Amino acid sequence: MKVIVAAGTPGFIGGGAAELAFSVDRALRAAGHEVELLWVPSYEDTSTLLPQLAGLRVHDYSDEADHLIALRWPAHYLRHPRKTVWFLHEFRTLFDLAGYVGELGSLQPGDAARATVLARWERLVLDEARAVFSNSQVVADRARRSLGGFEMQVLEPPYPREIPDPFPFAGGSHIVLLGRVAPIKRADLAIRAVAASPGDWTLTIAGVPDPPAFGVALQTLVDDLGVAHRVNLRLDWISEDEKLQLLERSALVLNLAFAEDSYSYVTYEGWAAGRPVITVSDSEGIAHAIAEAGGGLISEPDPASLAAAITDLLADPVSAAAAGAAGRNWVTAHGTTWDDATARLLA
Amino acid sequence: MRSSERTYVATAFVPFRWRRVDAVAARLVAELRNSGIDAERLRLPVTMTEQGAAGSAAAASLVNLSWAHNVICLEFPCLHLVADRMSAFRVRGGLDDHLLRHDVVARTPASRFAPDLVEPGATAGYSSAPAWMPPGLLSIGLRDRGVITDAADRLLVVSLHESCVPVAQQTADAAPGAHMIREHGAGVDIEGPEARLWRALEGPLPGPFRAVHVVVPATDDAAPQWVPELAGADEAWTIVGPNGTQCVADSTGDPRAAWSAFASGLLP
Numbered sequence: 001m002k003v004i005v006a007a008g009t010p011g012f013i014g015g016g017a018a019e020l021a022f023s024v025d026r027a028l029r030a031a032g033h034e035v036e037l038l039w040v041p042s043y044e045d046t047s048t049l050l051p052q053l054a055g056l057r058v059h060d061y062s063d064e065a066d067h068l069i070a071l072r073w074p075a076h077y078l079r080h081p082r083k084t085v086w087f088l089h090e091f092r093t094l095f096d097l098a099g100y101v102g103e104l105g106s107l108q109p110g111d112a113a114r115a116t117v118l119a120r121w122e123r124l125v126l127d128e129a130r131a132v133f134s135n136s137q138v139v140a141d142r143a144r145r146s147l148g149g150f151e152m153q154v155l156e157p158p159y160p161r162e163i164p165d166p167f168p169f170a171g172g173s174h175i176v177l178l179g180r181v182a183p184i185k186r187a188d189l190a191i192r193a194v195a196a197s198p199g200d201w202t203l204t205i206a207g208v209p210d211p212p213a214f215g216v217a218l219q220t221l222v223d224d225l226g227v228a229h230r231v232n233l234r235l236d237w238i239s240e241d242e243k244l245q246l247l248e249r250s251a252l253v254l255n256l257a258f259a260e261d262s263y264s265y266v267t268y269e270g271w272a273a274g275r276p277v278i279t280v281s282d283s284e285g286i287a288h289a290i291a292e293a294g295g296g297l298i299s300e301p302d303p304a305s306l307a308a309a310i311t312d313l314l315a316d317p318v319s320a321a322a323a324g325a326a327g328r329n330w331v332t333a334h335g336t337t338w339d340d341a342t343a344r345l346l347a
Numbered sequence: 348m349r350s351s352e353r354t355y356v357a358t359a360f361v362p363f364r365w366r367r368v369d370a371v372a373a374r375l376v377a378e379l380r381n382s383g384i385d386a387e388r389l390r391l392p393v394t395m396t397e398q399g400a401a402g403s404a405a406a407a408s409l410v411n412l413s414w415a416h417n418v419i420c421l422e423f424p425c426l427h428l429v430a431d432r433m434s435a436f437r438v439r440g441g442l443d444d445h446l447l448r449h450d451v452v453a454r455t456p457a458s459r460f461a462p463d464l465v466e467p468g469a470t471a472g473y474s475s476a477p478a479w480m481p482p483g484l485l486s487i488g489l490r491d492r493g494v495i496t497d498a499a500d501r502l503l504v505v506s507l508h509e510s511c512v513p514v515a516q517q518t519a520d521a522a523p524g525a526h527m528i529r530e531h532g533a534g535v536d537i538e539g540p541e542a543r544l545w546r547a548l549e550g551p552l553p554g555p556f557r558a559v560h561v562v563v564p565a566t567d568d569a570a571p572q573w574v575p576e577l578a579g580a581d582e583a584w585t586i587v588g589p590n591g592t593q594c595v596a597d598s599t600g601d602p603r604a605a606w607s608a609f610a611s612g613l614l615p
Contacts, residue, residue, distance in 0.1 A: 002362070004362055011353070011355070011387060011389075011415065012353050012385055012387055012415075036360075036362035038362070038390060038392070039388075041410055041412070043410075048409070051409045052409045052410060052411075054406075054409070055405065055406030055407070055408075055409040055410070056392065056406065058394060058402035058403060058405070059392040059393070059394055059402075059406070064361075065362060065363070078392065
């Protein structure tokens with residue numbers, strides 16, 4: 001079968017959505033299908049949002065492919081009689097992040113009206129799909145609220161690659177924060193937690209700054225707080241090997257993203273390595289997964305509370321090791337396989 | 348041009364078909380990255396009916412890429428994108444060929460071209476076709492810029508079919524230091540010889556080479572036309588081998604260096 005896998009992308013930066021697209025591509029090819037990946041430019045400017053979505057509706061791939069799988073927003077605006085949507089999130093600026101003031105910006109004049117139109121369009125393009133899956137219960141719940149009770153089936157993505165062997169838990173006092181270094185991921189909160197903690201634990205932040213200016217801001221924050229001797233900013237893309245090395249020598253993993261859609265790959269990778277994960281109470285999908293798996297701690301989203309949670313877990317390596325093992329068990333026993341996922345996407 | 352600048356190499360999205368324009372785009376991105384430039388491909392959705400083409404152009408004109416630093420357009424409908432810094436290079440066989448007769452292409456504003464990047468002798472603007480069509484993909488700018496030189500006395504021999512191996516091997520054996528690539532295998536016949544040559548030239552080559560010889564079957568009538576331009580040839584000649592194979596040889600420089608210069612020359 002010829003399958004187009006379409007996914008929105010902000011361009012020039014990876015992340016969980018891109019990882020999922022590559023995973024679907026690999027899984028479909030392994031199952032014997034022909035696959036083309038189409039990256040659809042996504043955008044955050046609400047003033048040009050609706051015309052751009054209308055432009056996407058021009059395209060119908062009925063003649064070119066047997067099936068279209070739409071992943072990250074706004075790929076599901078493309079047309080195909082056999083279209084399956086794996087919904088990762090809405091246009092967040094107008095929906096679940098409407099009150100958030102960060103890199104996505106705050107609401108502009110006219111956005112309330114655009115949100116009303118967009119909700120109607122979302123229903124239109126989702127209703128024409130053969131099936132609509134969400135990547136988490138959090139996303140399904142959000143969609144039910146914002147799209148007039150629209151129901152999605154939850155299909156949590158399997159681990160993107162072969163699950164690596166866990167690293168023996170050796171304790172220590174080094175922790176790591178991985179992934180795209182964007183304001184909404186709150187690496188600055190981790191740095192402030194270092195400053196708020198009298199302990200001697202150290203922190204590595206590794207990932208691509210988005211936007212680049214945010215990396216500069218973090219460096220300034222580290223200098224201003226006088227914690228340069230405890231914080232290593234590795235602000236660049238890192239290889240899988242380097243990521244595994246960082247996880248191996250870390251006692252725990254931080255994942256502090258605000259209002260995350262799902263458990264996030266960072267949580268998954270930390271747990272696969274046998275490391276506990278600490279998040280904060282407003283991280284939504286991450287907190288939900290940690291509570292379900294028992295794979296770490298959930299702190300309040302302020303520096304003092306986060307510093308206390310980190311200090312407590314580092315001081316109790318038995319509990320930390322147990323949480324890491326629980327997370328690992330969740331990864332290996334949770335969810336579905338790629339064979340099953342692709343079968344459901346093409347059904 | 349700073350290495351932190353982000354450059355899109357834009358083509359249309361035409362799925363499940365090998366196209367030279369896609370190979371060019373992939374190679375451009377690789378070369379730009381080799382130069383330390385943050386480059387990515389962008390494939391624009393396109394519908395290839397006349398009405399669909401108009402819609403595709405309109406849709407592309409709604410995509411605002413002003414946040415990206417550079418956009419290099421290789422075919423329709425990429426020139427309709429909104430971008431602050433844009434350059435264009437038309438690749439023969441791209442959608443511009445197909446859509447030439449359509450008004451939508453003729454209406455593409457000529458002002459959106461960077462005139463110095465259009466093939467010498469060509470007139471900026473789609474409506475002037477077919478005179479603007481570059482005669483050879485790699486010919487643009489390379490010889491004029493002095494990139495192609497006799498950098499080394501080495502020979503690259505590319506065999507594109509199992510039946511060509513004896514001739515290719517004989518050629519390689521006769522030249523000291525020659526390097527031979529066998530690019531054939533399962534599925535290649537579906538893609539055609541052009542795809543195989545592209546793949547051969549995309550891999551790491553122990554260049555530079557004085558010349559590239561491409562050996563193709565005699566039954567491949569199109570070979571003399573496409574091989575020289577793909578290999579960046581100044582001139583080409585054809586030899587029909589004793590066993591029915593056809594050897595197309597050309598004098599050229601280092602294809603990798605040529606690509607690198609080609610890529611950097613396209614930056615706005």
